[in-house]
Every structure is written in structure tokens, then in C-alpha cells.
Amino acid sequence: MGEYQGTFILPDTTELPVYDEVDVLVCGGGPAGVAAAETAARRGRKTLLIERYGFLGGAAVAGYSGTICGLFYASDDPVKDGPQQAVFGWTDRFYRELIRRGHVTEPQLYGKTYLVPFDPQGWKEAAEDMVLAAGVKLLYHTSVVGVIRKEDAFTGVVIDTKKGFAQIRARKLIDATGDGDLIYRAGLPYTMGDNGSIQNPSMIFRLSGVDVRAFKEFWGEDTISPDKVADLMKRARVEKGYELPRLKVWIYPTNRPGELFMNVTLISGEDGRNLNVLDPDDHTEAERRARKQVREYARFFKEYIPGCEESFVNDLSCEVGVRQTRSIVGIERLTNQDVAEARKRPDGIVRCPWPIELHNGEKPYMHWLLHDYYEIPYGALVPVEGGNIITAGRNLCAEHQALASCRVTAQCFEYGHGAGVAADLSIGTNRDFRQLAGEEIRAEMDREGSKLD
Numbered sequence: 001m002g003e004y005q006g007t008f009i010l011p012d013t014t015e016l017p018v019y020d021e022v023d024v025l026v027c028g029g030g031p032a033g034v035a036a037a038e039t040a041a042r043r044g045r046k047t048l049l050i051e052r053y054g055f056l057g058g059a060a061v062a063g064y065s066g067t068i069c070g071l072f073y074a075s076d077d078p079v080k081d082g083p084q085q086a087v088f089g090w091t092d093r094f095y096r097e098l099i100r101r102g103h104v105t106e107p108q109l110y111g112k113t114y115l116v117p118f119d120p121q122g123w124k125e126a127a128e129d130m131v132l133a134a135g136v137k138l139l140y141h142t143s144v145v146g147v148i149r150k151e152d153a154f155t156g157v158v159i160d161t162k163k164g165f166a167q168i169r170a171r172k173l174i175d176a177t178g179d180g181d182l183i184y185r186a187g188l189p190y191t192m193g194d195n196g197s198i199q200n201p202s203m204i205f206r207l208s209g210v211d212v213r214a215f216k217e218f219w220g221e222d223t224i225s226p227d228k229v230a231d232l233m234k235r236a237r238v239e240k241g242y243e244l245p246r247l248k249v250w251i252y253p254t255n256r257p258g259e260l261f262m263n264v265t266l267i268s269g270e271d272g273r274n275l276n277v278l279d280p281d282d283h284t285e286a287e288r289r290a291r292k293q294v295r296e297y298a299r300f301f302k303e304y305i306p307g308c309e310e311s312f313v314n315d316l317s318c319e320v321g322v323r324q325t326r327s328i329v330g331i332e333r334l335t336n337q338d339v340a341e342a343r344k345r346p347d348g349i350v351r352c353p354w355p356i357e358l359h360n361g362e363k364p365y366m367h368w369l370l371h372d373y374y375e376i377p378y379g380a381l382v383p384v385e386g387g388n389i390i391t392a393g394r395n396l397c398a399e400h401q402a403l404a405s406c407r408v409t410a411q412c413f414e415y416g417h418g419a420g421v422a423a424d425l426s427i428g429t430n431r432d433f434r435q436l437a438g439e440e441i442r443a444e445m446d447r448e449g450s451k452l453d
């Protein structure tokens with residue numbers, strides 16, 4: 001198979017049937033899309049949220065990422081300091097809603113910081129209730145496959161449903177597809193990882209029938225595996241031929257009895273190559289190999305890890321979890337140095353205290369920011385070309401290692417919050433996204449509780 005046709009741009013005069021006309025159209029219902037849609041609708045804009053699956057949550061739910069990372073500061077003595085929250089605003093609203101509904105555990109220790117495991121079913125329900133309460137119209141089982149252009153600006157999208165193709169007209173478009181699908185269809189520039197090489201995907205699963213107390217006695221309080229686990233994995237490789245490509249793994253007890261969330265796999269191609277999950281052949285290979293690897297790790301845990309003797313795979317995420325694909329080329333770029341130096345800036349709209357957590361190879365590379373955070377500028381969400389369009393979520397403009405930090409859920413909620421605010425301001429003041437200043441978005445997000453100043 002040769003190259004695929006990427007762009008799909010129809011002229012503004014297209015006669016495709018019109019499904020709807022809205023102020024703000026949010027494409028993708030992951031953490032960023034949910035926050036963007038809720039924010040735009042709550043601020044009075046007619047908002048439509050399109051999602052290709054039949055539920056909200058994106059990689060957090062369909063990919064079972066399973067925890068909110070990026071909420072708390074890291075510390076050289078996290079046990080003494082306890083979880084200290086650094087990110088507020090929309091993220092905090094959602095976190096409080098999950099607490100209210102009983103869908104999260106207490107914060108759990110993760111290396112030098114904390115994270116919060118959640119129930120994916122509860123996440124779906126909370127998000128759906130919140131967006132509907134704000135007045136968002138939801139459209140599930142609908143994929144965005146193209147854009148409608150008038151001169152330099154985008155005036156709508158082309159959707160594909162079981163009924164066929166249609167168009168949706170919108171004053172503002174928010175690309176929250178994670179993969180930057182709108183940007184791609186529109187032919188706007190993007191980059192991809194480290195010269196095309198992206199972080200490895202993982203398939204996450206739930207292990208049930210676990211004696212969690214015995215497990216924790218062996219494992220300890222830290223959800224990151226102790227070194228002795230890597231030693232056991234190496235032994236299992238040699239003694240019994242286990243295929244365990246990842247030696248450092250994350251495991252979280254959930255709020256269900258006897259259950260662990262297992263972030264342990266590392267998926268690459270049959271021949272060891274880095275898979276490009278935007279290519280359907282590679283994506284298929286990733287899903288196929290991921291399921292096999294889940295069985296291998298589950299077998300290892302049952303045989304080698306105390307507390308897991310009676311364990312079994314309860315269920316798998318419904319898709320292989322994809323950490324990284326396209327990053328837009330934005331008017332600002334978050335650099336690796338910005339992260340390493342914990343750079344703050346007046347046009348920063350989101351705080352990030354999360355470490356660089358780069359999944360590539362046997363042990364993910366970690367670089368911690370202690371008692372500190374950096375800020376992501378508004379311009380990292382705004383494409384260099386094209387009017388009426390902004391992104392939200394992990395497809396923002398960032399260098400490879402920087403993205404390995406700023407892509408987590410607490411930040412994605414706040415990118416959505418910022419994009420929703422920007423869409424509203426852009427309509428209200430009749431200015432393009434590129435004409436808005438990060439400082440104004442920051443001030444407005446502060447008014448909505450983001451506590452950036």
C-alpha cells in the first residue's frame with residue numbers, strides 16, 4: 001500500500017447535508033475535549049461535542065490510563081510532605097466530582113509524587129453529566145474526517161456516521177482528538193515525536209482475585225515497582241522464557257476489592273521496531289501484540305508476585321493506549337529546556353508539576369521537578385496557520401521530552417479549559433485565536449479558579 005491521502009478539505013460552498021450549525025465545535029471527547037466543551041457551553045456558547053466512541057474519556061477511559069497524574073507537586077520526601085495540590089481550575093472541579101461520587105481512591109504514592117486512581121465507568125458518567133448540565137449537545141459514534149475551508153479559515157467539518165457523510169458548520173473548531181486529526185485533515189503542519197519515533201504504547205488491564213494486603217506487603221506503598229521486581233522479571237526471562245520487555249512497571253490498587261490496575265506492558269513491533277500507530281497496519285499489530293503481552297505479564301504476576309497467586313485478568317482497555325502521535329506546529333512551542341528549568345511565563349495558562357516520564361525501552365526515563373512546576377503557554381495550543389481553529393490536549397506543540405511530561409490528564413483538562421475560554425473570547429471580541437494574548441486567557445482561567453497567580 002502506498003501513501004494515503006491525508007487532507008480532506010471541502011469548499012465552503014459544499015452541498016453536503018448540514019447536521020448542525022454551532023458556535024463551538026469540539027472534536028474528541030477525551031479529558032481535553034470534555035473540559036473544552038463544558039467550558040464553552042457554560043459560558044453561553046452553543047456547543048457540540050463529537051466523539052467516535054459511544055462514551056467520553058478518551059485514553060483515560062477507553063485506554064484505561066486509570067489515574068489522574070499531574071495534580072500534585074513532587075518532593076524529595078513525599079511521604080512526609082503528603083500530596084500537595086498544584087493544579088486547580090477545571091481539573092479540580094472534575095476531581096471533586098469524582099470524589100463526591102466515590103469514583104477515586106485516596107492519592108497513592110508514585111515515586112516522588114502522588115496520583116489518583118479512578119473508576120473508568122464513573123469517569124464516563126461524571127463527564128457526561130457535567131457536559132450535559134452545561135448545555136453541550138453530544139454526538140457519539142461520529143468521526144470527523146474532513147474540514148470545510150473558506151479562504152484561510154475553517155468554517156466547519158465533515159463527519160462520517162452510519163448514516164453517511166454530513167457537514168457541521170461552526171464559528172470555532174477545537175481539535176481535541178489527541179491525534180490532531182483536524183490539523184491533519186486540514187493540511188496544517190505537524191511534527192511527530194523524536195524525528196518520527198514516538199513513545200511506546202501500552203495496554204492496561206485489571207487484575208482481579210488479588211490478595212491486595214499480601215501484594216502490598218511485598219511491593220510496598222510506592223505504585224512504581226521496586227527493583228526486586230525487575231530482578232524477578234529478569235529471572236523469569238532466563239528460567240522460563242517469559243517475554244517481559246518492560247522491567248519497571250506501575251501498579252495501582254483500585255477502589256474495588258482484590259483488584260489492581262496494571263500499567264505494565266510496552267508494545268513494539270514483532271521485529272522490535274517502534275510502531276507508528278497512525279498507520280493502520282502498525283496499529284493493528286500493536287493491538288494484537290498488546291493482548292498477547294497482557295497474558296504474559298498476568299502469568300508472570302500469578303507465578304512470581306506474592307498476593308497474585310489466585311489472580312486473573314478481569315478485563316482489558318478497549319484500545320491499546322497511545323501516548324503520543326502528532327504535535328501541532330504552534331505559535332509557541334514548549335521546549336525540553338522549559339521543563340527542565342521549570343520556566344514560568346506571563347502567557348502560561350497551565351501549570352505542570354509532573355516529571356518527564358518517557359516510555360521507551362525497558363525502564364521509562366524519569367526526570368523529576370521537585371517542589372516546582374513549569375507553565376505551558378497559550379500559543380502552544382494555537383496552530384501557526386489556519387483561522388478559527390485551536391487544539392486542546394496531548395496534540396499541543398511541544399518537544400519530544402517535554403511532551404512526555406505535559407501530556408497527562410490534569411494538564412489535558414486545563415488545556416481544554418483554556419481552549420474553551422479562548423473560543424468564547426474569540427467569538428465575543430471578534431478576534432482570531434492568534435490575536436488573543438495568553439495573559440487574557442490566564443486571567444480568565446484564574447477567574448474560573450485555576451489559581452495561576
Ligand SMILES: Cc1cc2nc3c(=O)[nH]c(=O)nc-3n(C[C@H](O)[C@H](O)[C@H](O)COP(=O)(O)OP(=O)(O)OC[C@H]3O[C@@H](n4cnc5c(N)ncnc54)[C@H](O)[C@@H]3O)c2cc1C
Nearest residue numbers: 028030031032052058059065069144178321322393394409
Ligand atoms: C498507556 C497510557 C497510560 C497513561 N497513564 C496515565 C495516567 O496514569 N495518568 C494520567 O494522567 N495520564 C495518563 N496517560 C495520559 C492520558 O491518558 C492522556 O494524555 C489523555 O487522555 C489525553 O487526553 P486528550 O483529551 O488530549 O486525548 P485523548 O484522551 O486521546 O482523547 C481524544 C478523544 O478523541 C476521540 N477521537 C479521536 N479521533 C477522532 C475523530 N477523528 N473523530 C471523533 N473523535 C475522535 C477519541 O476517541 C478520544 O475520545 C496515559 C496514556 C496512555 C496511553
